[in-house]
Amino acid sequence: MFLPSPLKLPFWRYEGKETWGYVDVREGAHMFWWLYYADSSSFKDLPLVMWLQGGPGGSSCGFGNFEEIGPLDTDLEPRKTSWVSSASVLFVDNPVGTGYSYTDSEEALTKDVAMVAADMMVLLREFFNKQTEFQSIPFYIFSESYGGKMAAAISLALTKAVQKGSIKCNFAGVALGDSWISPLGLLSQMCSHWGGVCVCVCVLQSLLDDYGLMEVTRAAKAVQEAVEQGQYEKATEQWSITENVVEQNTNGVNFYNILTQQDDELMKSSLNDNGYLSAMKFRHIRPLHRQSLSQLMNGPIRKKLGVIPKNVTWGGQAEEVxxxxxxxxxxxxxDIIDELLAAGVNVTVYNGQLDLIVDTIGQELWVKKLNWDGLKKFSQMKWTALEDPESAGQTGAFYKTYKNFAFYWILKAGHMIPSDQGQMALRMLKMVTLQE
Incomplete structure (x- = not known):
């Protein structure tokens, strides 16, 4: 099912070209997408970017669109740093059950990234078959948090589909932002200090006393043990316990940006919750589905779109996802990143300096474990400084690139880089998509 859509309503402030609809990716599984054409005299001169949110259960069409890179903000006012100025942007509520996407039953929800990738192949095949004008335009996948983990699997599946000819598109690369690629870091250096858990050592050492450090280390080791035993659901619960321990010993450090204060009431609801999985859902979904955004998406946006079934609430299945x-x-x-690099896919990793839940040091550590044949030369390269677009003469980021791999370290930014450093994120987009 590929539903057409009206392009404007009188209350709507956005004047650009857009379209949206649903694709039935499986029986009982319905995925929603929303496309903005690039603000240009000819959108065909600019790339197409698909944005994938994290969670899993965070809505790209909601949070990514109105809080980060879409043409309008949550007040429906024009965003100065919108990515639509430099690309056509495709938001997808992924996996099914996220945002406006929905399933007819909980049994139809995805279980792993392989299933997520299979669903996305159905959507992309339908999208490029219908939006034929995009088949030859360079297509990039950008992502954030757990969206990066999904993007990796999706990119590998898409590479194979393009080679087989089952999907017609010009796949140009994937960018993994603050991505959940290696939760345990997989390095002995991390294991010796934190049980392998990918947390920002320098930050925590500055916030924890010896007792707190001991508690966090003990909790982290429990995560490692569960993973080593292949008990992944238990490992997820233990990771939530570790996050609770960190919060309790740091007066509620904000995992998404260490320089901002976490909401006290939300923190208490997490710390007082004996259901650790519920605490996990708090940290990974609720910050993306806050009250004002929910009101916007279930109010005027729902009315504008005109295709959302009456029984579907935006974000209603997020926790189940x-x-x-x-x-x-x-x-x-x-291992998927290694496969992508070996296949010649352009891979970019980008991370915020102030992110705690997916810190830059942890990202560098798993990168050093790649089997990629260009790793040695890449590791020997020096970082190149990028000037902050908003502060002349100041460094806004560091980056280095070799062959088909690049790494960007964005300063003064946390987990949601476009929200914290919109101009720098926009410049990075242009560099990755070869516009600079």
Whole structure:
């Protein structure tokens, strides 16, 4: 099913070209997408970017669109740093059950990234078959958090589909932002300090006393043990316990940006919750589905779109999505990155300096474990500084690139880089998509 859509309503402030609809990716599984054509005299001169949110259960069409990179903000006012200025942007509520996407039953929810990738292949095949004008345009996948883990699996499946000719598109690369690629880091250096858990050592050492450090280390080792035993659902629960321990010993450090204060009431609801999976859903989904955004998406946006079934509430299945994927949450996908690089796919990793839940040091550590044949030369390269677009003469980021791999370290940004450093994120987009 590929539903057409009206392009404007009188209350709507956006004047650009857009379209949206549903694709039935499986029986009882319905995925929603929303496309903005690039703000240009000819959108065909600019790339197409698909944005994937994290969670799993975070809505790209909601959070990514109105809080980060879409043409309008949550007040429906134009965003100065919208990515639509430099690309056509496709938001997809993924996996099914996320945002406006929905399933007819909980049994139809995805269980792992392989299932997520299979569903996305159905959507992309339908999309490019209908939107034929995009078949030859360079197509990039950008992602954030757990969206990066899904993006890796989707990119590998898409590469194979393009080679077979089952999907007609010009796949140009994938960018993994603050991505949940290797939850345990997979390195002995991390194991010796934190049980292998990917947390920002430097930050925690500055916030924890010896007793707190001991508690966090003990909790982290429990995560490692569960993973080593192949007990991944238990590992997910233990990871939630570790996050609770960190919060309790740091007066509620904000996992998404260490320089901002976490909401006290939300923190208390998490810390007082004896259901650890519920605490996980708090940290990975609720910040993306806050009250004001929910009101926007279930109010004027729903009215504008005109295709959302009456029985579907935006974000209504988000927690079920996370729970259904809990057995996959702590599994690494570093091997998929190796496959992508070996296949010649352009891979970019980008990370915020102030992110705690997916810190830059942890990302560098799993990168060093790649089997990619260019790793040695890449590791020997020096970082190149990028000037902050908003502060002349100041460094806004560091990056280095070799062959088909690049790494961007974005300063003064946390987990949601476009929200924290919109101009720098936009410049990175242009560099990755070869516009600079």
């Amino acid at each position: 996370f729970e259904s994927m809990s057995g996959d949450f702590m599994k690494p996908v570093v």
